[in-house]
Amino acid sequence: MAHLSHDNAALLARVRRIGGQVGAVERALQGEAGCAEVLQLVAAVRGAVNGLLDEIIADHLAAHVAAPGLSDAERAQGAEELLTVIRRYAK
Template sequence: MAHLSHGNDALLARVRRIGGQVGAVERAMQCDSSCAEILQLVAAVRGAVNGLLDEIIADHLQAHVAHPALSDAERAQGAEDLLAVIRRYAK
């Protein structure tokens, strides 16, 4: 995904924050935290991952589907790649 290189540092920072959130879930489970607390932590992780996915999808659309310099074949491939991800996510 070379097109992500322009914002790679910001995306990597988001991934690291998500990793920290996942670690918080693990620690909460090891410390016998309440179900409500663990659910809140898991919901926060899910929201963070969804936000990351949204940003990468938007970048993919701009670079691999909507970019005016793309050929029809490149657009079709970009759309096919995105559709595969959406189908996997929707399961």
């Protein structure tokens, strides 16, 4: 996804924060934290991953479906790629 390269630093920073959150879940489990604390941490990870996914989906739509000058074939491919991801995510 070459269109992401302009904002890779911000996306990578988000991924690193998510990695830190996953590490917190691991530490909580190793430290025998309570269920409520672990649930809160896992919910935070899920929210962060969903936010990252939303951002990348929006970028994909803008660059591969809605961008002016795309051919019908390019738009169809971009839409199909997005639909594949949405179907996988919805499972």
